[in-house]
Amino acid sequence: EDKVVQSPLSLVVHEGDTVTLNCSYEVTNFRSLLWYKQEKKAPTFLFMLTSSGIEKKSGRLSSILDKKELFSILNITATQTGDSAVYLCALPKAAGNKLTFGGGTRVLVKP
Amino acid sequence: GAVVSQHPSRVICKSGTSVKIECRSLDFQATTMFWYRQFPKQSLMLMATSNEGSKATYEQGVEKDKFLINHASLTLSTLTVTSAHPEDSSFYICSAPRSGAYEQYFGPGTRLTVT
Numbered sequence: 001e002d003k004v005v006q007s008p009l010s011l012v013v014h015e016g017d018t019v020t021l022n023c024s025y026e027v028t029n030f031r032s033l034l035w036y037k038q039e040k041k042a043p044t045f046l047f048m049l050t051s052s053g054i055e056k057k058s059g060r061l062s063s064i065l066d067k068k069e070l071f072s073i074l075n076i077t078a079t080q081t082g083d084s085a086v087y088l089c090a091l092p093k094a095a096g097n098k099l100t101f102g103g104g105t106r107v108l109v110k111p
Numbered sequence: 112g113a114v115v116s117q118h119p120s121r122v123i124c125k126s127g128t129s130v131k132i133e134c135r136s137l138d139f140q141a142t143t144m145f146w147y148r149q150f151p152k153q154s155l156m157l158m159a160t161s162n163e164g165s166k167a168t169y170e171q172g173v174e175k176d177k178f179l180i181n182h183a184s185l186t187l188s189t190l191t192v193t194s195a196h197p198e199d200s201s202f203y204i205c206s207a208p209r210s211g212a213y214e215q216y217f218g219p220g221t222r223l224t225v226t
Contacts, residue, residue: 032213042117042204042217043155050213088154092213098145099206099215103154 002027006089006102013079014110021074021105023089033072034099035063036088043088046074079109114138115207117218124195124225131191132221134161134205140185141207145215146178149202161188161205195225 003026013019023033032050036043047056049065049072056063060079065072076083086106090099114137124130134144142163147155159180160168167180179191188207192199202222208215 034214036217042220045214045216048214092208092215097143097208098157098160101154106152 002100004089004091004100004102006105008105010106012108015080017079019076019079019107021087022071023102024071025091027091031092033065034090035074038086038088081109081111084109115216115218117205117221119221121222126196126225127194129191129193130195131189132203134188134218136186136207139209142210144188144205144207146190147204197225200225
């Protein structure tokens, strides 16, 4: 059975801090790894990672994948209160197929 | 990114009535859509896979006669919660992948409250 484990479960930081979120996985056929941000509504897409060692970047967010050690990291630098959310990691079983989600990491950024 | 819409965003209904939730892919065709429910402070739980032109596939423990899914076209899937009870109150979210793509895009969700 496919497994996706995120850590930490939650963390509280102050504005300006950097946070690092971890997603470890065990899947039978790796296709890609997806990161989402969920605030009060449905998840919004952040990144899709398919290749090891290639960093994806969007503003203060960046993510990298290690297919040898089976994990991905999501970094947020210079955090702002608007970064407070649950960050979800998910792996699709195949293109257009259902996702296996991690439990999420709840991030709270205090002013 | 792709756009997926849901309607309604919020609904309150009485126990015993049925509620229909629509999920539309606005700028792409989706032969498959997924329906999730989410309880407060919990992760998304996949309920079923909606397949255009064929029956939906339900996850273990999800009653197919209670949660009716119809994938009417390549851009529309509906979830009908039949004979709703207070325990069905939840946040229902749909997602759709572009054909042949790995990333999926979520609708904004529907908050259902059954009184």
